[in-house]
Amino acid sequence: MIPSSSVKVVVVGAGLAGLSAASTLMKAGFQHIQVLEAMSRPGGRVHTTRPFGQDVIELGANWIHGQEGNPLFQLAQEQGLLLEESGSAKTMCLPGSVTPRDYFFEESGRKLPMDQVDQVCAFFSKLTSRAFSSELDPKHSTQSLGGYLDQEFAQSLQATSKVGQRLFEWCKRSECTDEASSSLYEVSAVQLCHYVALEGGFFNSLGPGGYQALVDTLLDSLPPGTVLCDRPVRSIRWALEGESHAHPVSVLCQAGQCFTADHVIVTVPLGFLKENGAAMFEPALPTSKASAIERLGFGTVDKIYLRFEKRFWPDDCAGIQLVWDAGPEDEKVYQHSQSEGGAWRDTWYKKICGFDTVARHPTVLCGWITGREAQHMETLDERMVGEVCVRLLRSFTGWSVEEPAQVLMSKWWSEPFVRGSYTYPPPGVDAVREHNALAAPLPQPSDAGHSQEKVHFFA
Ligand SMILES: Cc1cc2nc3c(=O)[nH]c(=O)nc-3n(C[C@H](O)[C@H](O)[C@H](O)COP(=O)(O)OP(=O)(O)OC[C@H]3O[C@@H](n4cnc5c(N)ncnc54)[C@H](O)[C@@H]3O)c2cc1C
Structure with a gap:
């Protein structure tokens, strides 16, 4: 030896x-x-940067999941x-006395009532938990996660309202961030139960x-x-x-x-x-x-950081979430756009879930985008991406939003030694x-x- x-x-x-x-x-x-x-x-895929001053901005991994x-x-x-107060919540910004939470806006500019948002998100979470804990009915064994979720949602009370349907599509789009997929129709429903969630807080932040x-x-x-x-x-x-x-x-x-x-x-x-x-x-x-x-x-997840001179969102707002009238996660819209070749490129921005506030950066927002739309965004110039984001923020919230002072986006797909973000x-x-x-x-x-x-x- x-x-x-x-x-x-x-x-x-x-x-x-x-x-x-x-x-x-x-x-x-x-x-x-x-x-x-x-x-x-x-x-x-850990890439800590300091583009906006002393405090860090993570272009890759952000949290340690599980303890x-x-x-x-x-x-x-x-x-x-470790950052001491981190642990269970994903909240990226913690302003003193208020309990921050996401604001959900429709395309019309209406802010959705929180109880409605909570109901749909809780139902979505119940369905995904079933998949993660291997409690799926055998009839779903060959289905995609998107197919399973659609089938179960169709039988629920929330599916009877337009707002319920739209929020459900938002939940699916947000789940694509966890799965690094273009769509949940690309992800297996039954295989998720093999993911082992370690005990302890899920969103542990570093100092x-x-x-x-x-x-x-x-x-x-x-x-x-x-x-x-x-x-x-x-x-x-x-x-x-x-x-x-x-x-x-x-x-x-x-x-x-x-x-x-x-x-x-x-x-x-x-x-x-x-x-x-x-x-x-x-x-x-x-x-x-x-x-x-x-x-x-192996799919792509990218982040778009926008630094503004002044904060334009309220203290208790942890994120601005965009709820579209249709698509891009709706199965019919998704398949139609695939059959039309490149049509989805014209609306790539619909894949941005929303913009979260960012720890230690009171005037910075972070947008999340996945899949083929993220890969397409990487080909665009940062200034143009910033302009599109501002248009979205203005039209959904109705707030006065100035042009960002700085835009920074990750490009994990274009990185020749990585070619994506993580596995599904x-x-x-x-x-x-x-x-x-x-x-x-x-x-x-x-x-x-x-x-x-x-x-x-x-x-
Ligand atoms: C946007 C994003 C957000 C994420 N968020 C989280 C998170 O919050 N929490 C979490 O736990 N994980 C997260 N991840 C995943 C996490 O970053 C990765 O799982 C982890 O960093 C992978 O580490 P690794 O060493 O396996 O691979 P990598 O970090 O990818 O390291 C592989 C290295 O191999 C090098 N390499 C490739 N080809 C060659 C070659 N031919 N010769 C020499 N070197 C080569 C690459 O340059 C790279 O440095 C995120 C990833 C991304 C992209």
């Missing part, structure tokens, strides 16, 4: 998974570890990085250093030089044999630099693997892995099986029967 101190390990990707893997190996006595990161910064058994929560707690503080903690645990940025990996040869190969793995960077190793840990996003996985590995990945990469969904289970896909196939280590061909895996994946 080779002592761990002489084993060479290459980790591809310096997101939370890659950095955690490197840090854990270091603590276990491994010394020759090289982390290769394609981008010019570590962190990956018990969550290594990120544990690390953040040990390091004193003034934001998510980057966690990345920095992991970086600090590694010797200088362990992480190399601007090193996109082009190919991984993972079954080298014979005397000329002292190490069975060789990792080649785009610029030609080559790293040999005993093991490689691959933590690149599923979106990147979908585009490049077939060409990246030699020998090619086994069918189980290739098919997991193809079958699992499409209908008909066994998500647990595919995740396990993706995460399983690859053995050396000649090592069959031994536990000498050379390539390790983080799903």
Whole structure:
């Protein structure tokens, strides 16, 4: 057995998974570890910025979901990085004496009564909870989440009113943010029960250093030089044999630099693997892995930050939610727009759920957008996106809304080393099986029967 101190390990990707893997190996006595990161910064889908002054703006991950058994929560707690009052509510802004909550507006400019909003949202939440807790009737086993929700909603009292229907469509659109999907008709209803919600508050926020503080903690645990940025990996040869190969793995960077190793840990996003996985590995990945990469969904969620000179919303307003008369989540509207090719592009902005207030930024709003519309938005210029958002805010609220002083949006789909935001289970896909196939280590061909895996994946 080779002592761990002489084993060479290459980790591809310096997101939370890659950095955690490197840090854990270091603590276990491994010394020759090289982390290769394609981008010019570590962190990956954690991207903490400070575009509006000292306080942070998160372009990627924002909250730590769940507490018990969550290594990120544990690390953040040990390091004193958590915001104390965070936990169960998603509220992004906490003005002193009032209890903030979302304002819902219709296209006509009418503010919807809260009891009506609460009733529909509570009913929606009851239906999704059933899906998450595997209490779905077997008749829904092959259905999409959208199909199941529509069917159940159609039989409810709320479905008899126009407002009820419109609010229900808003709930579906908002759920697309959690699922990173273009539409809930792309998401499996029965597979959601495999999502394990950890005990403890769901929306745990980080303190003034934001998510980057966690990345920095992991970086600090590694010797200088362990992480190399601007090193996109082009190919991984993972079954080298014979005397000329002292190490069975060789990792080649785009610029030609080559790293040999005993093991490689691959933590690149599923979106990147979908585009490049077939060409990246030699020998090619086994069918189980290739098919997991193809079958699992990887959708786009983007944020649009608008900074205004003055706040124009009331103290108790935690967010401005947009309730359209029709679509885009209505199944008929969705399918019609698909059959018409690019027609949905003209109304891409209908996919913005609304605008939330932002912690520590009293004059900033954050809009959320998902799916193909988010991908389309990424092709537009920020000024134009800002103008569209202001038009929406003016027409829905009737308030006087000035042009934003700054607009900043994420572009996760356009990022060549990410290509999306996170994973979802499409209908008909066994998500647990595919995740396990993706995460399983690859053995050396000649090592069959031994536990000498050379390539390790983080799903
Ligand atoms: C908008 C958004 C909001 C989110 N909100 C939350 C949230 O609130 N809470 C939460 O828990 N999660 C959230 N997430 C998800 C969370 O950010 C990710 O699950 C997590 O950061 C993934 O970490 P990772 O290390 O697996 O992957 P990544 O962070 O994607 O790291 C992979 C790294 O691999 C690098 N890479 C890719 N290709 C190559 C290559 N060829 N060579 C070298 N390096 C390569 C990439 O550049 C990247 O740095 C959000 C994500 C997004 C996009």
